[in-house]
Amino acid sequence: MAPLQAFLANSAWFAAGSAVAASSAFPRFVGLENWGVSASAVDRAHPSGVSACLASEPKKAAPPPPPANLGGRLHCEESKRVIRTEAEVFVRTYARTPVVIQSGRGCKLYDVEGREYLDMAGGIAVNSIGHGDPDWVKAVVEQAGTLTHVSNIYYTLPQVELGKRLVDCSFADRVFFTNSGTEANEAAIKFSRKFQRSSHSGDEEAPTEFIAFSNCFHGRTMGALALTSKEQYRTPFEPLMPGVTFLEYGDIEASKNAIKSGKVAAVFVEPIQGEGGIYSVTKEFLLALRSACDEAGALLVFDEVQCGLGRSGFLWAHEAFGVYPDIMTLAKPLAGGLPIGAVLATERVAASIGFGDHGSTFAGGPLVCHAALAVLDKIQSPGFLEGVLKKGVHLRELLSKKLGGSRHVKEVRGFGLIAGIELDVPAAPLVEECLSSGLLVLTAGKGNIVRLVPPLIISKEEIELAVEIISRCLPALDRGSSS
Numbered sequence: 001m002a003p004l005q006a007f008l009a010n011s012a013w014f015a016a017g018s019a020v021a022a023s024s025a026f027p028r029f030v031g032l033e034n035w036g037v038s039a040s041a042v043d044r045a046h047p048s049g050v051s052a053c054l055a056s057e058p059k060k061a062a063p064p065p066p067p068a069n070l071g072g073r074l075h076c077e078e079s080k081r082v083i084r085t086e087a088e089v090f091v092r093t094y095a096r097t098p099v100v101i102q103s104g105r106g107c108k109l110y111d112v113e114g115r116e117y118l119d120m121a122g123g124i125a126v127n128s129i130g131h132g133d134p135d136w137v138k139a140v141v142e143q144a145g146t147l148t149h150v151s152n153i154y155y156t157l158p159q160v161e162l163g164k165r166l167v168d169c170s171f172a173d174r175v176f177f178t179n180s181g182t183e184a185n186e187a188a189i190k191f192s193r194k195f196q197r198s199s200h201s202g203d204e205e206a207p208t209e210f211i212a213f214s215n216c217f218h219g220r221t222m223g224a225l226a227l228t229s230k231e232q233y234r235t236p237f238e239p240l241m242p243g244v245t246f247l248e249y250g251d252i253e254a255s256k257n258a259i260k261s262g263k264v265a266a267v268f269v270e271p272i273q274g275e276g277g278i279y280s281v282t283k284e285f286l287l288a289l290r291s292a293c294d295e296a297g298a299l300l301v302f303d304e305v306q307c308g309l310g311r312s313g314f315l316w317a318h319e320a321f322g323v324y325p326d327i328m329t330l331a332k333p334l335a336g337g338l339p340i341g342a343v344l345a346t347e348r349v350a351a352s353i354g355f356g357d358h359g360s361t362f363a364g365g366p367l368v369c370h371a372a373l374a375v376l377d378k379i380q381s382p383g384f385l386e387g388v389l390k391k392g393v394h395l396r397e398l399l400s401k402k403l404g405g406s407r408h409v410k411e412v413r414g415f416g417l418i419a420g421i422e423l424d425v426p427a428a429p430l431v432e433e434c435l436s437s438g439l440l441v442l443t444a445g446k447g448n449i450v451r452l453v454p455p456l457i458i459s460k461e462e463i464e465l466a467v468e469i470i471s472r473c474l475p476a477l478d479r480g481s482s483s
């Protein structure tokens with residue numbers, strides 16, 4: 001069964017008979033004309049054929065606000081200078097797209113040459129309330145002028161308020177703040193080990209092993225990396241933390257067998273995989289993990305770093321399945337673009353952690369926490385999540401309608417505003433062509449999936465424009481794959 005169909009068949013969302021979910025059965029074709037958009041409207045918003053200095057000849061978009069330090073002049077040299085300097089002085093960890101972004105507003109980004117981009121990458125699922133949200137900016141400016149950092153030796157108002165907010169709106173009883181997703185998973189690894197040690201006294205050997213799944217991504221630091229399935233990320237840095245078993249995502253029998261060995265401290269799973277290619281668990285799989293963990297005394301950890309905080313159309317992606325973890329990790333969108341991560345845990349788990357067991361100098365500082373409160377205010381405002389669900393359905397319907405006829409498109413899938421377009425060829429030529437046409441999209445999986453994780457505040461018109469551009473750029477796949 002295709003992942004989306006499996007999701008619909010198994011999820012609480014579907015079971016609840018939501019009109020939105022019911023209308024999203026894939027594939028179902030709905031035209032742009034249903035929203036009153038014509039190709040000419042798209043043309044007006046994105047005129048092509050304007051001079052550009054990058055190799056890919058980007059086209060000029062609608063007039064942007066003038067970049068502050070360039071007085072609105074097109075300035076090709078500025079991009080070249082920045083890209084050259086980066087190549088000279090940076091450790092080569094990022095194969096960057098050759099565009100220098102200078103400012104952003106809502107779902108639009110502007111480069112130093114004044115070109116406008118529609119942002120369907122959202123800072124890799126970070127900018128969920130868009131760029132430069134006025135309330136968020138106000139919160140950051142106010143807090144920056146009040147108190148930015150004091151360390152975790154002292155209490156601060158924003159940190160305690162944010163912790164309470166997160167606990168109140170989740171399964172969890174307690175929270176621990178970090179600076180990133182990988183750090184949140186690192187903390188979850190330590191908490192799992194410590195929990196097991198505390199629950200096995202005397203001569204008993206505490207379980208220390210972990211289970212993770214195919215296509216998973218949990219981060220780049222040594223513990224989280226050990227739980228990340230992609231071999232090319234792992235092998236250059238071996239030896240990693242031992243005792244990690246990778247199982248097929250969704251394989252219930254293999255999971256049950258591995259968990260009942262009694263050696264497993266915790267099972268890490270993303271309810272919706274982002275980097276891995278926009279795959280979702282089924283309710284059946286999560287339930288099986290939950291009961292196998294309960295029987296064996298293993299912990300169940302949901303990594304919602306990418307899919308959490310409204311991205312799925314639910315505040316937490318696991319709510320769609322009605323299955324709850326012992327620990328959940330969060331990060332990306334939480335502070336609207338400032339670095340933060342969080343580990344949410346039940347009292348049972350948290351009770352095993354004592355003073356000095358873990359810590360961080362910067363984590364949960366007043367600035368990021370105050371920013372995060374502004375993000376939560378938006379995401380939890382009435383109708384916001386329903387809007388994400390509806391927009392997600394429209395996005396997938398439009399993608400299916402406009403791209404479904406292409407011989408290269410194998411599947412359109414997703415939930416809420418995380419969508420994947422699986423291709424039978426590498427996605428890079430399409431991604432480059434979209435960039436040239438003023439649209440930022442990402443890849444996922446083995447590079448054959450286009451990933452869309454726009455700001456959750458994206459409008460219907462912007463969704464239509466994005467799909468129209470992707471559809472027009474599809475011929476690039478034939479040029480790129482030379483098939």
Ligand SMILES: Cc1ncc(COP(=O)(O)O)c(C=O)c1O
Nearest residue numbers: 180181182217218219274305306
């Ligand atoms: C599911 C998941 N977990 C963890 C991480 C790591 O987060 P960070 O890059 O903030 O360390 C990511 C990043 O993409 C992710 O998608």
